[in-house]
Amino acid sequence: MFKREIRLSxxxxxxxxxxxxxxxxxxxxxxxxAVQTQSYGPEARGGASKAExxxxxxxxxxxxxxxxxxxxxxxxxxxxxxxxDLKHNGIIVLEESLSTPDCSAGATRFPVLATARxxxxxxxxxxxxxxxxxxxxxxxxxxxxxxxxxxxxxxxxTAEVNLLAxxxxxxxxxxxxxx
Amino acid sequence: xxRSTGIxxxxxxxxxxxxxxxxxxxxxxxxxxxxxxxxxxxxxxxVVIVSGIGCSARASGYLDFNTFHTTHGRPVxxxxxxxxxxxxxxxxxxxxxxxxxxxxxxHFIHAARRNIGLKLFIFNNGIYGMTGGQCSPLTxxxxxxxxxxxxxxxxxxxICELGKAAGATFVARGATYSPVRLEAMMTDxxxxxxxxxxxxxxxxxxxxxxxxxxxxxxxxxxxQKERTIPLEKTALxxxxxxxxxxxxxxxxxxxxxxxxxxxxxxxxxxxxDGPHV
Amino acid sequence: MxxxxxxxxxxxxxxxxxxxxxxxxxxxxxxxPSTEIAETLAKRLPAIGGNFIQMEDEISSIAACIGASxxxxxAMTATSGPGFSLMQENIGYAIMTExxxxxxxxxRLGPSTGGPTAPAQGDVMQARWGTHGDHEMVVLTPxxxxxxxxxxxxxxxxSEALRTPVILLMDEVIAHMREGASVPERGELLVVAxxxxxxxxxxYLPFKPQEDLVPVPxxxxxxxxYHVTGLYHDETGFPTGNPEKIDGLIRRLKHKIILNKDxxxxxxxxxxxDAELVLISYGxxxxxxxxxxxxxxxxxxxxxxxxxxxLWPFPSTAISRICANASAVITAEMNLGQxxxxxCRVLDSTQRSLxxxxxxxxxxxxxxxxxxxxxxxx
Numbered sequence: 001m002f003k004r005e006i007r008l009s010x011x012x013x014x015x016x017x018x019x020x021x022x023x024x025x026x027x028x029x030x031x032x033x034a035v036q037t038q039s040y041g042p043e044a045r046g047g048a049s050k051a052e053x054x055x056x057x058x059x060x061x062x063x064x065x066x067x068x069x070x071x072x073x074x075x076x077x078x079x080x081x082x083x084x085d086l087k088h089n090g091i092i093v094l095e096e097s098l099s100t101p102d103c104s105a106g107a108t109r110f111p112v113l114a115t116a117r118x119x120x121x122x123x124x125x126x127x128x129x130x131x132x133x134x135x136x137x138x139x140x141x142x143x144x145x146x147x148x149x150x151x152x153x154x155x156x157x158t159a160e161v162n163l164l165a166x167x168x169x170x171x172x173x174x175x176x177x178x179x
Numbered sequence: 180x181x182r183s184t185g186i187x188x189x190x191x192x193x194x195x196x197x198x199x200x201x202x203x204x205x206x207x208x209x210x211x212x213x214x215x216x217x218x219x220x221x222x223x224x225x226v227v228i229v230s231g232i233g234c235s236a237r238a239s240g241y242l243d244f245n246t247f248h249t250t251h252g253r254p255v256x257x258x259x260x261x262x263x264x265x266x267x268x269x270x271x272x273x274x275x276x277x278x279x280x281x282x283x284x285x286h287f288i289h290a291a292r293r294n295i296g297l298k299l300f301i302f303n304n305g306i307y308g309m310t311g312g313q314c315s316p317l318t319x320x321x322x323x324x325x326x327x328x329x330x331x332x333x334x335x336x337x338i339c340e341l342g343k344a345a346g347a348t349f350v351a352r353g354a355t356y357s358p359v360r361l362e363a364m365m366t367d368x369x370x371x372x373x374x375x376x377x378x379x380x381x382x383x384x385x386x387x388x389x390x391x392x393x394x395x396x397x398x399x400x401x402x403q404k405e406r407t408i409p410l411e412k413t414a415l416x417x418x419x420x421x422x423x424x425x426x427x428x429x430x431x432x433x434x435x436x437x438x439x440x441x442x443x444x445x446x447x448x449x450x451x452d453g454p455h456v
Numbered sequence: 457m458x459x460x461x462x463x464x465x466x467x468x469x470x471x472x473x474x475x476x477x478x479x480x481x482x483x484x485x486x487x488x489p490s491t492e493i494a495e496t497l498a499k500r501l502p503a504i505g506g507n508f509i510q511m512e513d514e515i516s517s518i519a520a521c522i523g524a525s526x527x528x529x530x531a532m533t534a535t536s537g538p539g540f541s542l543m544q545e546n547i548g549y550a551i552m553t554e555x556x557x558x559x560x561x562x563x564r565l566g567p568s569t570g571g572p573t574a575p576a577q578g579d580v581m582q583a584r585w586g587t588h589g590d591h592e593m594v595v596l597t598p599x600x601x602x603x604x605x606x607x608x609x610x611x612x613x614x615s616e617a618l619r620t621p622v623i624l625l626m627d628e629v630i631a632h633m634r635e636g637a638s639v640p641e642r643g644e645l646l647v648v649a650x651x652x653x654x655x656x657x658x659x660y661l662p663f664k665p666q667e668d669l670v671p672v673p674x675x676x677x678x679x680x681x682y683h684v685t686g687l688y689h690d691e692t693g694f695p696t697g698n699p700e701k702i703d704g705l706i707r708r709l710k711h712k713i714i715l716n717k718d719x720x721x722x723x724x725x726x727x728x729x730d731a732e733l734v735l736i737s738y739g740x741x742x743x744x745x746x747x748x749x750x751x752x753x754x755x756x757x758x759x760x761x762x763x764x765x766x767l768w769p770f771p772s773t774a775i776s777r778i779c780a781n782a783s784a785v786i787t788a789e790m791n792l793g794q795x796x797x798x799x800c801r802v803l804d805s806t807q808r809s810l811x812x813x814x815x816x817x818x819x820x821x822x823x824x825x826x827x828x829x830x831x832x833x834x
Contacts, residue, residue, distance in 0.1 A: 021634060025463040028636035034463070036634040039573065061747040062822050063633050063740070191683075194694065224679050229523070240683055240694060245676045247526065248685035249519070250549050256516035260523030260531070261676060263507045264481055268527065268677050286519075289512040446502035 002140065003056040005065040008129055009082045010074030013045040015126030020051030022153050023133060026145040027055045035063040048078040055141070070136060072129050074112060076100050093132055093178075095125075108178055115168045124165035131169020135178060143170065186213035189223070191243050198237055202388075202396030204355040204381030208302050209238050211358050211379075212271075215365035226269045229258040231283060233275035234309045234383075235302035252282030255290045258297050266296070266439035269369070276303040276317040280336050284316070291345035291374050295438035298368050299376045301338060304383040312386030319423075323390040339430045342376040349375035350431040354407055355382060356400040357427070364429065373437045380407075380425055461636030466626060467492035467534075469601045469637055470560060471500065473608030474532050476640065477647055479558075480506035481529035483520035485513055485539060488572040489628040490562040493534035514539035518546040521557045525550075526684065528650075528675035530612060534560035537570065537579055540586070547621050548587030549686045551709060554619040554663070554671060556650065558611045561623060562631040565817050574817030575628040577739055577790040583623045584768045590706060592713035594720065595623040595768040598630055599742045602637035606645065607722075607765070613648040614720050618712055619670050625767065627790065629740035629819050653680060663705075664691040669712035713769060722765035723774050727753060731760025733832055734782040736775065736799055737789060738764040741820050745788045748825035757833045767795070772802045784808035784832040788825045791815060808832070 006023065010016045017038050024036035038051040052065040067087040073079035076098045086092065092107035094100065096114070110132065116125040127150065134146045147163060154162045190213075199205050216226065226244040230236035232251035239246040245268075249257045254272045262270045279287050279301050290297055306324060307313040314324035314331050317338070321330040342350045349371040353361035361379060368375035382388065382399035393399045403425070410428025413421050436444075464472070470493055474482075482501055484494040494510065501508040507524065511517040514535050521531035535543065540561045550557055563579045565571035583595045594614050598604045608624055615622040651672045653660055662673045662682040671691075674680035683693040688705055690696040726746055728734060733752070737745035742763040752759035762778050764771060779785045785803060787796040787810070796811040803809050812828045814820040 021463070024634055028461050028463045034636060036463070037629065038632065060635070061743050061750065063629060063635070063743055064819050064821075066821070224681060225677055227527075227676050240685070243681060245681050246683045247523070247676075248683065248687070249523075250545055250686060253515060253519045253546065256511065256519035257523035259509070259511075259516070260481070260483060260520030260525075260529075261527045263509060263520070264524035264527040264529040264531075265677055285512050286516050289516070442502075442507070446505075450503060 001056070001058055003054065003058070004070065004137065004140075005068045005087070006053045006055070006070045006133065007050055007065050007068040007082060008052070008072045009048065009050040009078035010125075011045070011078065012040060012047045012049045014049070014074055015123065016049050016074070017051040018153065019126040019130050020053050022130060022146065022149045024053045025153060026149040027053070027141060029149065030141055030145045032057060032141070033060050035060045037063055048075065048081045050078060050082050055137075070133065072132065073098070074125060074129070091136065108176070110172070110176070112169070115172060116165055118168060119161050119165045121161055121165075124162055127162045127165035128169035131166040131171075132173045132178070134166070135170050135173035185217050186210065189213045189216065189243050191241055194241050197241055199234060200385040202382070202384040202399075203234070204304065204383070204396070205235055205238060205302055207355040207358055208235075208300065208361070208379045208381055209242070211362040212300060212365050213242075214362050215369055218366055219369055221269050221369070225267065226271065227258075227261055228271050228273060229254045229261065230273045231275070231278035232309070233278050233307070235273055235275040236278065238273045252278050253286060254278065255283060255286040255297065255299065259286075259290055259295055262295055262297055263439055263442070266443075270297050271369075272297055272299045274299065274301055276301060276305060276338075277307045277315040280316040280338060280341070288341065288345035291342050291347035291376065293438045294346060294348050294373045294435055296372060297374055298371075299374070300365070300368070301376070301378050302381050303338065303378050304381045304387060305335075306383050306387040308383050308386055312390055322387070325390070338376065338378040343431050346374075347376045348373035348431065348433045348435050349429075351376075351429040352378040352380065352425070352427045354380035354403055354425065354427055356404045356407070360427065367429065367432070371432065373435055380427075461638050463634050464601050464637045465492060465634045466598075466601050466604045466631040467562070468496055469604040470534070470608050470624065470626070470631075471496040472639060473605035474558070474612065475500060475504070476605070476645065477609045477612035478530045479532050479612070480504075481521065481524040481531040482507070482533065483509045483511050483517045483524070483531070484533045484535065485511055485517050487514075487536045487539045489564055489631050490534040490536050490560060492631075493560060514542040515546065518543040518550075518557070518559065522546060522550050522553075522555050525555050525557050526676055528678075530556075530616070532558040532560065534562065536562050536564050536572070537566045538568070540579060540582065544586040548589060548591065550621040551587070551591050552686050553684050554673060554709075556615040556619050557621050558608070558615055559621055559623050560626065562626045562628060564628055565815070571817045573628060573632075575740060575790060575819045576815065576817070577627055577741060578794070578815070579625065580767060580789075580791060580794040583625050590710065592710040593623065593768045594618070594620060594713060594766075595625050596720075596722070596765060597625045597739045597767050598765070599739055599763060600630065601633065601635045603765075604630060605637060605639065609645050609647065610720065610722075613646060616648045616650050617670070618716060619673070620713060625739070627739045652678075657681070661691040662693045663689065665708060665712070669708055669715055717769045720766055721769070721771050721774065723771055724763040724765060725778060726761040726763065728760035728762055728778050730758055732758040732783045733760070733829055734779045734785050735759060735761045735825065735829070736764065736785060736787045736795065737761065738767060738795070741789050741814070744820045744822045745825050747822035748829060751822065751826050752829045752833070757829060759829050764795070770798050770802075775799060775802045779803060779807070782807070784810060786810045786812060786825070786828050786832060788812040788820065788828070789814070790820050
């Protein structure tokens with residue numbers, strides 16, 4: 001049985017939920033069972049936000065992530081709030097610029113925001129995260145399904161810049177030999 | 180044919196007698212309304228009467244139209260749904276002063292704001308009759324009521340000012356002592372394409388009268404007449420002469436797109452222009 | 457070949473199900489966690505010539521729906537606890553006047569403002585008894601996105617067939633989560649159309665019950681002029697003071713639902729055939745319960761799940777039958793035992809009945825239910 005639990009986190013307004021929705025959409029289109037949930041504070045901007053996706057080849061009973069296989073964090077606050085229940089040997093991807101002294105040793109520091117800025121729009125950081133996820137899940141989930149889901153789900157007229165960020169994320173993961 | 184037999188066709192005479200007391204003004208308001216409907220020859224099957232709770236709200240049961248006796252304070256909200264679902268219906272709301280301006284005040288101002296094509300006739304007797312004479316938001320200052328035994332300390336609303344400010348496009352006030360004028364205003368309200376509000380000042384001798392030293396309908400009508408000044412005469416009078424008086428007349432009659440027509444045109448245009456993102 | 461699924465949010469599926477069922481009128485007031493229903497309908501209804509209106513509050517929202525329904529529309533409103541509380545008087549009005557409408561309540565943690573995005577199932581009894589007076593209530597509760605779609609269609613069908621308001625009782629998790637759902641083609645699911653009177657207006661009695669105890673009130677403006685009132689009334693629709701007729705009306709309003717309830721008494725069984733421990737759960741809690749049951753089975757404990765889909769009228773017959781041989785019955789829910797108490801009323805008094813409750817604003821976890829199973833299995 002194949003099952004992956006993925007948690008994306010950051011500040012409100014960083015597009016964390018959209019990234020999770022796109023991942024779940026791509027998974028469903030690839031024939032997987034997928035459930036996407038989220039939790040967020042009352043703030044539309046700022047505050048800690050998390051979005052979760054479970055992918056499986058079997059129907060999913062419990063819809064929330066119990067212990068993530070992959071945890072990505074874009075803010076220190078989100079990291080601190082949502083890092084408590086990681087799976088042993090799970091993958092942690094942290095935004096490079098964060099100062100998180102208690103960060104677990106196995107975490108990969110990744111220049112998500114800097115990579116996003118290369119597209120000219122830092123708001124595409126969520127797409128960089130998707131690129132990383134695409135690389136980490138490349139053996140199960142075809143990259144093209146994610147690209148299709150991005151095209152489908154991002155605001156009209158922004159597909160190009162979002163796909164650019166997605167591909168930057170994917171390529172850099174490849175260079176860093178992430179796994 | 181005299182005019183009262185002309186309106187008999189609009190009455191459910193098998194539901195008579197009404198629950199209203201002798202001398203109550205509700206019958207006068209309803210009579211004026213039916214004559215106005217007759218003048219305009221509104222098709223009986225396409226007229227919907229919506230009412231709330233209270234003495235005046237019972238009018239719906241006596242009238243041979245599509246009649247809808249709803250919950251306290253909410254007839255305007257029910258009527259909004261009807262009008263939007265089927266704009267070809269003539270939707271008339273019969274409501275009391277408590278119904279419209281106390282518990283239903285919010286629905287009143289929002290229907291006015293939307294300018295939805297409802298005709299709101301407020302039977303304004305300044306008291307809660309059905310529950311036995313409690314004060315309403317329209318009870319005049321210092322008048323007595325069972326819940327204001329030492330006189331009402333509150334300041335009443337002015338329905339017409341409230342309706343105007345909220346965006347109603349037809350606003351008028353009539354009174355039962357002058358039924359011919361009241362009927363003319365009703366005809367104008369029914370003709371109006373938009374939200375029309377007509378404050379119908381009426382008498383409740385049983386509760387308001389008895390608690391305010393007027394035991395008969397005649398005395399109450401006399402009191403009403405003495406306190407009333409037609410709008411067109413107010414221009415010639417000094418401010419102190421119109422203070423605390425009941426000003427009758429048409430305060431506002433303005434042309435503005437009616438809500439359900441606007442809704443249809445607005446969305447038809449959007450559909451024509453293609454899907455919006 | 458299985459049909460391609462589409463990723464949908466629970467609230468979106470509710471909208472799609474409602475449109476499938478013929479929804480053409482929505483009046484509502486935004487409130488978390490139901491707001492996506494209003495937002496999606498604001499886009500989709502005008503595009504098909506339907507009506508969407510954002511009202512000034514929840515009281516007027518349900519009032520407008522009832523008015524529109526009487527004018528012939530298929531109407532729905534959506535809200536959450538605080539708004540659901542405000543709607544109660546007019547829900548009773550729709551029961552009394554037999555005007556169909558669907559009310560979606562996406563539950564959040566209460567009482568009061570509680571937690572707008574916090575999962576809970578505390579409105580189970582409110583959905584049953586929120587409005588005053590004796591009455592029967594139809595309440596359906598989905599546990600997945602695809603089921604939100606089909607149950608919304610069912611809610612409209614029951615409401616139209618029985619001429620009574622139907623509550624679709626969701627919870628925050630089901631409303632906000634997204635999962636793959638296959639959307640039925642036109643014609644795949646039954647859609648009930650509202651009955652119209654056949655007799656001429658002169659012979660027409662708007663509230664005369666048919667064989668199924670349901671009357672056929674005509675739409676406004678169709679030539680049948682009659683009176684609708686929330687006062688007790690006779691078959692003509694006019695108020696009556698006759699005690700026999702009053703008694704007849706109040707009893708018929710209840711009996712028309714009881715008489716027809718087998719048509720919509722929905723539940724789902726998972727591994728109950730040989731179960732010694734039967735879990736009873738519903739909505740999002742049932743997903744945690746199912747995971748717990750599977751874990752128990754993996755450890756050799758004979759547990760099974762009875763998932764309630766119709767909460768009201770309460771599926772007593774199904775519960776007593778399915779639990780007949782159970783050594784213990786465990787009810788797991790995100791409240792302080794609202795359905796548990798009902799289950800106890802149904803079970804044999806000698807049977808063990810246990811309760812797992814959860815009100816901390818998070819989704820109940822399988823481990824918590826599994827622990828209760830282990831304890832019961834000792």
